[in-house]
Amino acid sequence: MNISDSARLTYDFMTANDAQLLFELDQDSEVMRHINGGELTSMQEIREIFIPRLESYADISKGWGMWKVSIKPNSNSAEQLSASEQFLGWILVRPLEFFSESPQWNNLELGWRFKQLAWGKGIATEAAQAVMEVVTNSEHVQYISAIALEENISSIKIMEKLGMKFLKKAMHHDPLGDCELVYYQKEIKPQIS
Numbered sequence: 001m002n003i004s005d006s007a008r009l010t011y012d013f014m015t016a017n018d019a020q021l022l023f024e025l026d027q028d029s030e031v032m033r034h035i036n037g038g039e040l041t042s043m044q045e046i047r048e049i050f051i052p053r054l055e056s057y058a059d060i061s062k063g064w065g066m067w068k069v070s071i072k073p074n075s076n077s078a079e080q081l082s083a084s085e086q087f088l089g090w091i092l093v094r095p096l097e098f099f100s101e102s103p104q105w106n107n108l109e110l111g112w113r114f115k116q117l118a119w120g121k122g123i124a125t126e127a128a129q130a131v132m133e134v135v136t137n138s139e140h141v142q143y144i145s146a147i148a149l150e151e152n153i154s155s156i157k158i159m160e161k162l163g164m165k166f167l168k169k170a171m172h173h174d175p176l177g178d179c180e181l182v183y184y185q186k187e188i189k190p191q192i193s
Helices: 016-025 029-036 043-057 123-135 153-161
Strands: 009-013 065-071 087-096 104-114 143-148 165-172 179-187
Touching (some): 016 043, 016 087, 029 104, 043 065, 123 153, 153 179
Antiparallel strands (some): 009 065, 065 087, 143 179, 165 179
């Protein structure tokens, strides 16, 4: 599966080779504020927790995994930036509740994390829209969902711009820790009775 460039951005499938970019992104306490209260991620955590989790659900043929979002290289400003400087963040795609006993195979979760320099510019919305359009083309995908802390208003606004509606507030269970989140969802294909 391939995600075509959007107006300002390019997309590449992320692997363990991108550990340094993942680490750099997680070194801003403001970026991490709505993830874990602002704690920075160590390189050991990237290698021992984050990468194995990514590899457990990554399937490029389905678009599941993390998509690296970078500034489009044809812009004058991007040509003078290193790969690390061009990297803005990522879009995550995996079945909702993947790490539970009953993953929702027909309901894909979108997630995102971006450097502060991308905030407030529509970058996350543009990237999530581009990825969503491709991964929801599968006949098996009925819903697209996203989850966030209730106070993460910026992420909730992105969900709404993507056409998702509030579904519920509930406890989200994850091997890394449970927390109460808001769930937003968009129906892609009506359920067949």
